[in-house]
Each structure stands twice: as structure tokens, then as C-alpha cells.
Amino acid sequence: MKKQNKKMFWAVILIALVVIFVVFNYVRSEEEERIKIGVTATLTGFGAPWGEDIQKGIDLAVKEVNDEGGIYGKQLEIIYEDISELDLKMAVSAAQKFVSIDKVDLIFTQWAEDNAVVQPIAEENNILIMNIASGSRDVPRGSPYVFMIRPTDAEVTERLVDYIISLNVDNPVMIVEQTPYFESLGALTDEIWNQKTGQNIRKYSASPTERDYRTILTKVKQEGYDVVFVYVLEDNAGLVLKNIEEFGIEALKIGFTGMGDPVVLNVAKESAEGMVYTDFDSSEQFFIEKFKNEYGREPLVTSDLAYDAIKVLAKVMREYGTDTESVKKGLELIKDFPGASGPVTFNELGERTGKEVIIKVIRDGVGVKI
Amino acid sequence: MSLLTQLTVNGLIAGSIYALVASGFSLIYGTNRFMHFAHGISVVIAGYILYSLFTVWKIPIVLSIFITLVLSGIFGLGIYRLIYLPLQNKKASNVILLMASIAILILFQNLIQAFYGADIKTIGYIKVGKGLSFLGAVITKLQIAIIIVSLLLLISLYFFMKKAKLGRDMRAVSDNKELASIVGINQRRVSDYSFILGSALAGVAGVLIALEQNLEPAMGTTLIIKGFTGAVIGGISYVPASVLGSYILGVAENYGIWFLPSGYKDAIAFVLLFIFLLFRPSGLFGLKRRAA
Amino acid sequence: MISPYVIHLLILIGIYVILSVSLNLALGYAGLLNLGHVALFGIGAYTSTLLTMNGVPFVISFLLAGLTASFFGFLLILATRKLQGDYYALATLGFAFVVYSLFLNLTDLTRGPLGIPGIPKPNLFGFVIGSNLQYLLFVAVLVLVSVYSIRTVVESPFGRLLEAMRDDELGLRVLGKNTKMLKYKSMMISAFFAGISGSLFAHYISFIDPSTFYINELILIITIVIVGGIASLKGSIVAPFVIILIPEALRFLSLPSSILGPARQIIYALVLLFILMYKPRGLYGKIDLE
Numbered sequence: 001m002k003k004q005n006k007k008m009f010w011a012v013i014l015i016a017l018v019v020i021f022v023v024f025n026y027v028r029s030e031e032e033e034r035i036k037i038g039v040t041a042t043l044t045g046f047g048a049p050w051g052e053d054i055q056k057g058i059d060l061a062v063k064e065v066n067d068e069g070g071i072y073g074k075q076l077e078i079i080y081e082d083i084s085e086l087d088l089k090m091a092v093s094a095a096q097k098f099v100s101i102d103k104v105d106l107i108f109t110q111w112a113e114d115n116a117v118v119q120p121i122a123e124e125n126n127i128l129i130m131n132i133a134s135g136s137r138d139v140p141r142g143s144p145y146v147f148m149i150r151p152t153d154a155e156v157t158e159r160l161v162d163y164i165i166s167l168n169v170d171n172p173v174m175i176v177e178q179t180p181y182f183e184s185l186g187a188l189t190d191e192i193w194n195q196k197t198g199q200n201i202r203k204y205s206a207s208p209t210e211r212d213y214r215t216i217l218t219k220v221k222q223e224g225y226d227v228v229f230v231y232v233l234e235d236n237a238g239l240v241l242k243n244i245e246e247f248g249i250e251a252l253k254i255g256f257t258g259m260g261d262p263v264v265l266n267v268a269k270e271s272a273e274g275m276v277y278t279d280f281d282s283s284e285q286f287f288i289e290k291f292k293n294e295y296g297r298e299p300l301v302t303s304d305l306a307y308d309a310i311k312v313l314a315k316v317m318r319e320y321g322t323d324t325e326s327v328k329k330g331l332e333l334i335k336d337f338p339g340a341s342g343p344v345t346f347n348e349l350g351e352r353t354g355k356e357v358i359i360k361v362i363r364d365g366v367g368v369k370i
Numbered sequence: 371m372s373l374l375t376q377l378t379v380n381g382l383i384a385g386s387i388y389a390l391v392a393s394g395f396s397l398i399y400g401t402n403r404f405m406h407f408a409h410g411i412s413v414v415i416a417g418y419i420l421y422s423l424f425t426v427w428k429i430p431i432v433l434s435i436f437i438t439l440v441l442s443g444i445f446g447l448g449i450y451r452l453i454y455l456p457l458q459n460k461k462a463s464n465v466i467l468l469m470a471s472i473a474i475l476i477l478f479q480n481l482i483q484a485f486y487g488a489d490i491k492t493i494g495y496i497k498v499g500k501g502l503s504f505l506g507a508v509i510t511k512l513q514i515a516i517i518i519v520s521l522l523l524l525i526s527l528y529f530f531m532k533k534a535k536l537g538r539d540m541r542a543v544s545d546n547k548e549l550a551s552i553v554g555i556n557q558r559r560v561s562d563y564s565f566i567l568g569s570a571l572a573g574v575a576g577v578l579i580a581l582e583q584n585l586e587p588a589m590g591t592t593l594i595i596k597g598f599t600g601a602v603i604g605g606i607s608y609v610p611a612s613v614l615g616s617y618i619l620g621v622a623e624n625y626g627i628w629f630l631p632s633g634y635k636d637a638i639a640f641v642l643l644f645i646f647l648l649f650r651p652s653g654l655f656g657l658k659r660r661a662a
Numbered sequence: 663m664i665s666p667y668v669i670h671l672l673i674l675i676g677i678y679v680i681l682s683v684s685l686n687l688a689l690g691y692a693g694l695l696n697l698g699h700v701a702l703f704g705i706g707a708y709t710s711t712l713l714t715m716n717g718v719p720f721v722i723s724f725l726l727a728g729l730t731a732s733f734f735g736f737l738l739i740l741a742t743r744k745l746q747g748d749y750y751a752l753a754t755l756g757f758a759f760v761v762y763s764l765f766l767n768l769t770d771l772t773r774g775p776l777g778i779p780g781i782p783k784p785n786l787f788g789f790v791i792g793s794n795l796q797y798l799l800f801v802a803v804l805v806l807v808s809v810y811s812i813r814t815v816v817e818s819p820f821g822r823l824l825e826a827m828r829d830d831e832l833g834l835r836v837l838g839k840n841t842k843m844l845k846y847k848s849m850m851i852s853a854f855f856a857g858i859s860g861s862l863f864a865h866y867i868s869f870i871d872p873s874t875f876y877i878n879e880l881i882l883i884i885t886i887v888i889v890g891g892i893a894s895l896k897g898s899i900v901a902p903f904v905i906i907l908i909p910e911a912l913r914f915l916s917l918p919s920s921i922l923g924p925a926r927q928i929i930y931a932l933v934l935l936f937i938l939m940y941k942p943r944g945l946y947g948k949i950d951l952e
Contacts, residue, residue: 043488043923043924044480044483044488044923044927045588046588048483048488048587048588048923049488049489049490051488051923052487052488052489052920052923053489055919055920056920080919080922080923081913082922082926082927084878084923085873086871086873087874087878088867088869088870088871088874089863089867089874092670092866092867093667093671093674093910096666096667096670096671097667097910097913099666099667100666101665101667113779113869116779116780116868116869117867120868138776138779178633178774178775179775180775180776182775183774183775183776184776205631205632205767206632206633207635207636209591209592209636210635211579211583212383212384212583214380214383214624215377215380215623215627215632215635216627218373218380219627219628219632222373234490235584235586238490239583239584242498245498245499246499246501246508247501247508248500248501266490266584267490267584268498269498270497270498270499271498271499297489300489405748453939456939457938457939460939464748465695465888465892466938469884469885469934469938470935470938470939472881473931473934473935473938474931474935476881476927476931477927477931477935479927480924480925480927480931481928483923483924484921484924484925484928591877631767633766634763636759636763637760637763637764637767639759640756640759640760640762640763641756641763643752643756643759644741644760647742647749647752647756648742651745651749651752651753
């Protein structure tokens with residue numbers, strides 16, 4: 001008897017789950033009065049700070065757009081899906097849900113990896129993708145369905161390398177985190193450096209969960225250095241800089257975009273002095289103020305991009321229409337849209353252009369343009 | 371800079387943290403005979419509690435640290451009483467306890483993130499600057515403190531387990547559970563204290579990490595893997611052994627990436643773990659015993 | 663028509679059924695507490711991927727994925743043959759970590775952290791499995807084959823011996839049975855199916871990287887087996903449905919976006935704890951593993 005009861009219990013649970021599915025399937029497809037955007041982002045795990053900032057940037061923009069009356073009277077609705085630690089099967093599940101259950105009008109992807117698995121599904125269903133945070137060359141160019149709002153790494157890195165070479169320093173070294181984004185960036189930087197100088201950059205790999213860089217730096221100190229590229233996620237980059245300072249390594253410290261964020265500076269403090277990094281003619285002040293007012297802290301490097309993605313789309317949809325073809329046309333025609341991340345324009349490959357790359361250096365704890 | 375000294379110093383710093391984590395884990399394993407993987411989150415919670423007390427509410431640092439350690443111990447006890455003990459009373463197997471432990475780790479990691487936010491937190495107490503030179507190696511004051519505090523604590527723990535009644539009771543239960551209860555040792559009480567003490571040790575690790583590095587909700591997983599590896603290398607059910615094992619791990623990792631590409635650092639830990647389990651599962655210093 | 667989303671979920675569930683049934687063979691029936699199963703899954707995935715992307719026909723890559731995983735299963739038993747219980751489990755866990763490190767660091771072979779994108783859909787003697795529905799049918803066939811094979815093993819005299827070994831290895835040895843051979847054979851069969859499920863996974867998701875076969879995946883796999891119940895094929899089949907569908911059901915729960923991610927994980931962990939505390943034998947479990 002007892003065993004039967006238990007079986008019943010579980011059968012009920014399973015049936016309940018199935019019912020939830022079916023019900024929501026119906027409920028969802030009746031809400032046509034909204035414009036829906038599906039977003040895949042790393043909302044938990046190690047990427048959480050950046051996923052969270054993208055979510056906050058988007059929410060801020062959506063509130064503004066909806067307060068203005070939405071788009072043709074329709075409210076914007078965002079559906080977030082977590083892809084914790086870049087779990088690609090979660091990304092695929094999210095994309096499938098977006099296209100068949102939520103029936104979204106657009107999809108945002110965060111990095112090159114989720115984009116890679118989401119793209120085929122989006123294309124099959126004639127849905128556009130706006131990639132938010134990856135300037136990586138691993139996001140395919142020229143696909144009519146993909147737009148990237150972050151300026152490409154290639155452009156940024158070239159500027160950076162040119163600047164360093166102009167300083168006549170040699171013996172470059174890079175500390176690269178073993179994650180797709182930094183491996184890619186490191187390889188790109190090395191290629192560009194090689195093109196221009198015929199030499200390669202000595203690479204030291206670090207695990208993404210590493211927090212103690214002392215022995216890597218011991219090696220660096222022993223093997224010689226003049227320039228140290230710190231290609232480590234911002235959460236640990238501050239620790240790298242700190243360790244560099246402790247060791248008295250007098251090198252030109254190079255960072256990438258995002259290294260000027262409080263995340264890094266709060267940990268690194270004085271050790272960040274003199275660090276050179278790339279930035280864009282950055283987050284317009286208006287956005288930083290808005291973000292601070294809403295959330296009580298300063299934004300990280302990707303939230304302005306996320307905010308702009310929404311704002312640009314809202315403008316395009318209002319002017320040209322909300323279906324895929326119209327949005328595509330509109331995005332191609334957008335020129336110098338005044339975004340939180342600077343003027344937004346897309347080129348024929350769907351890449352973001354026109355955002356001026358600037359080189360900054362940390363002086364007295366603040367990033368100053370060179 | 372004397373290379374050997376530097377690498378050894380680096381190893382000792384890392385080893386100290388691992389040892390603090392491993393000792394608590396080992397204490398709990400020895401007394402209770404199951405793997406408390408959620409131990410990693412005890413470290414993280416301690417760090418965040420310190421953050422709330424000191425950085426947010428501006429309570430003086432020494433008092434903050436004291437309160438943090440007390441709360442850490444209570445946290446560990448809470449997990450034991452609320453989750454593990456009921457499961458054990460239902461005769462749950464070790465595998466179930468292990469799974470429950472992992473679920474607890476996930477639960478609290480996300481609670482911390484939901485409560486504190488995902489952004490990186492810093493304690494902001496220590497100044498950043500050039501390290502001191504000590505016997506040819508570079509080391510900062512805080513790092514010296516880490517090594518000294520860990521060594522002192524662990525030596526005290528050793529004497530506690532050797533001389534104090536509670537400590538001896540814990541060892542008795544660890545060696546032979548049935549005999550210990552026959553002799554009249556209160557198992558429940560010993561288990562309670564193993565969690566309190568073990569988690570307080572994790573709390574010390576959390577405080578030191580918070581001061582030396584930074585705080586992130588997801589940092590518990592790597593810590594427990596490393597601590598656990600150190601414990602296995604030394605001898606998982608014997609606290610002083612797991613401490614030594616942790617120092618050996620710290621040193622081995624840092625010496626190792628001198629010769630190997632630095633990306634292999636974690637690989638070194640894993641390979642050591644695997645090799646030890648194959649050839650000397652009771653660890654370098656553990657007592658030879660058939661596993662449960 | 664069935665929603666593509668549902669088809670997608672069924673494909674994933676199918677892959678995990680094969681994976682969990684294979685693990686249950688080793689864990690539940692043979693008593694080999696193999697925490698390294700995820701590494702075998704990954705080895706299958708990488709093998710199949712690297713071979714097909716270098717021109718080897720899918721059918722061969724697929725089978726080689728299983729065989730390579732099987733070979734590593736053999737190596738694993740070879741290395742751990744003297745270990746018991748907890749220590750054995752830990753050694754297999756160490757194995758999983760070592761394999762992960764290899765995926766991560768042998769960059770010339772695996773592209774390391776960058777992973778391998780663009781994995782092609784299976785090409786069976788000229789017929790390309792283009793749509794998800796076709797893939798689902800393909801997976802379904804393989805699920806049937808796998809479950810049937812493993813069930814045959816489990817219900818055979820060989821299977822009885824395995825269970826006897828699980829319950830009392832020493833006793834079995836005293837009776838003159840070669841427990842070593844039993845371990846090797848059961849592990850190699852288990853690993854073979856883990857390997858082919860890895861291949862199915864890789865060719866479906868089309869992108870694999872080292873982190874795909876690390877802790878999170880390991881936890882997922884073991885959860886499936888625990889929830890399903892040890893030594894129960896029925897449990898291994900039902901459990902993937904439950905474990906994969908619960909997080910999916912959570913997607914439909916409206917939560918404020920700022921805590922969406924962590925909130926779902928919290929609910930998932932609580933559900934897991936609930937199942938563990940009130941149903942420690944899982945849905946259909948027959949025994950408790952000591």
C-alpha cells in the first residue's frame with residue numbers, strides 16, 4: 001500500500017510539471033501586445049557580475065522606453081535566461097524557448113559562445129540577434145542576422161599595440177586567463193604584435209579560478225619583462241596588479257577595456273597607477289548618473305552597451321517597424337545614435353563602428369586620457 | 371631574489387589557506403565519516419559576514435573578526451543539525467550526504483549572491499604596496515600574518531586534539547566509533563563540536579582571504595577542492611596530516627609551475643590527488659585503514 | 663504539432679537517459695562509485711568531434727567515441743583496482759579533474775578554453791540529420807538500443823554476479839569468482855554508452871569546451887542517478903525527465919530580473935534537498951549505497 005502511495009505521489013508531480021508546461025504554452029502565446037526580447041546572460045556563477053550589469057542596463061532602458069509609451073503603444077518585455085558559467089546546453093534551451101514558447105521578436109546574446117549556439121536557431125526562425133558584450137572575432141561577421149554593439153577587439157587591440165610600440169618598449173609578456181574570451185584576445189594581440197614587430201609575446205596561462213598570481217609573477221620576474229599584459233577577468237585582475245606591485249615589478253602594465261572599472265581599482269588601489277588600458281570615449285556621464293541613482297553603484301563596462309542596445313532598437317522600431325526586415329534595415333541605417341556608450345553606428349558587417357577607441361592611463365586612481 | 375625561497379614562500383602562503391580549509395574538513399570527516407563539501411561555503415560566508423560587519427556597519431576590525439568566527443561556527447552547526455543529522459537519522463548513505471552537501475553549497479552560494487549582489491566586494495582594510503624582502507623573497511605583512519596565524523592555530527589545534535578532553539573524544543570517535551560510544555563518549559556532542567570548530571577554522575580562512583584578496587559568491591567551490599586535495603594528500607581523517615598535506619600541496623603547485631606552463635597549476639593539484647588516491651589513499655601521514 | 667522547444671528538451675532528456683542508465687550500470691549494479699563518469703562523457707564528445715571534423719565519417723566517429731571512452735574506463739579500473747568505497751570514489755573524482763585539465767591544456771588538440779564550435783550534424787551514410795525532429799528520432803532509437811542492451815546485461819547471469827559483487831565483493835571472491843574481470847567488463851560497457859551519449863551531445867549542441875565536462879555537469883549526472891534511485895533502470899529513465907524538467911519549469915516562474923538567476927538556483931537546490939531528505943532512496947531506488 002505504502003509503495004503505491006509513493007508512486008502516486010511522484011506520478012502526480014510529473015503530471016503537474018507537464019500541466020505547467022502546457023498551460024504556460026497557451027498563456028504565453030496569447031500575449032501578443034508586447035514586444036519581446038529574449039536575453040541569454042551569465043546571471044550566476046563567475047560571470048555573474050557582468051550578467052547582472054547587462055540585466056541592470058537593459059532594465060533601466062526598458063523602464064524609460066515603456067514610460068515613454070512603449071513602441072506603437074506596445075510595452076517592451078524582456079525575458080532573461082541564465083546561462084550560468086556559459087553552460088551551452090542552457091543557452092540552446094533558452095533559445096528554443098525564446099523562439100517557440102515566448103515567441104520573441106529579438107534575441108540578445110552575451111558572448112561569442114552562447115551566440116554560436118543560439119545563432120542557428122535564431123536564423124532558422126528569422127529572428128535577429130544583437131550581441132552585447134563580445135567584440136570577439138569568433139562572432140561570425142557578415143551574417144545578416146547578427147549585430148554586435150560592442151566595438152571589435154581587432155580595432156581596439158590594434159590601437160593599443162600601436163601605442164605601446166610607439167613607446168619603444170620591448171620584451172612583452174602576457175598573463176592570459178584560460179577562458180574563451182581571453183584566449184581569443186591574447187591570440188589576437190599576439191598576432192597583431194607579431195605583424196608589427198616580428199616578435200611574439202611570451203604567454204603565461206592562468207586558471208580562471210586563480211587568485212594567487214605570485215608564482216606566475218615570480219616566473220615573469222625571472223624571465224624578464226618590460227610590458228605586462230594583464231588579460232584576466234576584472235574580478236581577479238585587481239589581484240594581479242596587487243601582486244605585481246608587491247613584487248616590485250616595474251613594467252608597463254597593460255589592461256583591456258574594462259580594466260578601469262571600480263571592480264579592479266578597489267582591489268588594486270595604488271598598484272593600478274600607471275596602468276595603460278583601452279577604453280572608449282566612454283560611458284557618457286548621463287548614463288553613469290542614471291545607473292548610480294537607480295542602483296546605488298557605478299556601472300561595469302558592459303551595462304552601457306546593453307542600455308544602448310535597447311535604446312537603439314526602440315528608435316529603430318519606432319521609425320521603421322518591428323518586424324525583422326524593418327529592424328534590420330533600420331539598424332543598417334542608424335548613424336551616430338547618441339548612446340550611453342558613445343555614438344552608435346553599424347557597418348555592413350553588423351559590427352559597431354564609429355566609437356572612438358582611446359587609450360587611458362591611471363593617474364592618482366583615476367583614468368586619464370592620453 | 372632567491373628563487374627557491376620565493377617559491378617556498380609562495381607555497382607556504384597558499385598552503386596556509388588550504389590548511390585552514392582542510393583542517394576543518396578533515397575534522398568533520400574524521401568525526402562524522404562523510405564529506406562535508408559545503409565546507410567551502412563556510413569560508414565564503416565568513417568573508418561576507420566580515421564585509422557586512424566591518425566595511426558596511428563599521429564595527430572595529432577585531433570585534434568584527436571575533437563575531438565572524440563565532441557566526442561561522444554557528445553556521446556549520448546549523449547545517450549539521452538541520453540537514454545532516456535528520457538525514458543520518460534516516461540512515462541515509464554517504465552518497466546521499468555528499469549530494470546534500472553539494473545542494474547546500476549551491477543554495478548558499480546563490481543566497482549570498484541574491485543578498486549581496488554579484489559584484490566583487492573588498493574589505494578595504496589593508497594597504498597595497500611593495501612587499502618586504504625576507505630571506506631573499508618578497509612577502510607582504512598580511513601574508514606573513516597569514517602564515518603565522520595559520521601555523522599558530524593549527525599547532526593549537528594539534529595540542530587541543532592531543533590534550534583537551536573534547537579533542538581526545540573527537541579522536542576517539544574518529545578512530546573507532548563503536549568503541550568510543552561504548553566508553554561513554556557522547557557522539558552527538560562530539561559531532562556538534564566538530565562542526566562548530568571546523569567551521570570556525572573555515573571562518574578564519576574566510577577572514578584572511580577577504581583581507582588578502584576579494585570576495586565573490588562563487589569562490590567557495592575551488593577552495594573546497596583544493597582543501598580537500600590537501601587533506602587527501604596528507605591523510606583525510608587525521609587533522610595534522612591533512613594540514614601537512616595542504617602545505618605540501620601549496621608548495622608542490624608553486625614549484626610545479628616553475629617547470630610547467632603556468633596553466634597547469636590546477637592540473638598539478640588534480641594529478642597529485644589522483645596519484646595519492648591510487649597509491650596511498652590513506653595519505654602521506656594518515657593511518658593505514660580500510661576505507662568505510 | 664509538437665513545439666520545437668519540447669523536441670529540444672526530449673533530445674536532451676534522451677541523451678541523459680543513456681548517460682544515466684550507463685552510470686547506473688556501474689554505480690548501482692556493479693557498485694563502482696564512479697564519480698568520473700562525466701570525464702567519459704567528455705572523452706566521447708571530444709573524440710567524436712575531433713574525428714568528424716577531420717573527415718572521419720560520423721558512424722565511425724560515433725562508435726570510436728564509445729570505444730575510446732571504454733578504453734579509458736578500462737584504464738580507470740586498472741589504476742583503481744585496489745581501492746575500496748570512499749577512496750575509490752575520490753580517485754574517480756580525481757580522474758575527472760585530470761581529464762578536465764587535459765581538455766583545457768592540450769590546446770593543440772582540443773583548442774583548450776576556446777572550445778570547438780561548429781560541430782556538424784551527423785551524416786549517416788549520406789543522409790544528414792538536418793532537423794531537430796530527425797535528431798530526436800535518431801536519439802530515441804539509440805535510447806532504445808542502449809536501454810535494451812543494458813537491461814539485457816543487468817538481467818543476465820552476468821548482471822547477477824555484478825550485484826553480488828556490489829553487495830559483498832569479498833564473499834564473491836571467496837566463492838572463486840573473478841571480480842576483477844567483472845569490474846573491467848561492467849566499467850567498459852558503462853563507459854561505452856557514456857561515450858556515445860557524449861557524441862550525441864556534441865553533435866547536437868554543436869559546441870563543446872572543457873568547462874562543459876566539469877563540476878556542474880558532474881553534479882547534474884550524479885543528481886540524476888540519486889534521484890532516480892540506485893540500481894533501478896526505471897529510475898534512470900524517469901530521473902532525467904524530472905531533473906531536466908524542473909529547471910525548465912522554473913523558467914516559467916515570474917521572478918524579478920535582478921535575482922532571477924540566483925533565485926532559480928536556490929529553488930533547484932531546495933527541491934534537491936527536499937528530495938534527498940524525504941526520499942533518500944530516490945524515486946525507485948532499491949538499495950542504499952554505503
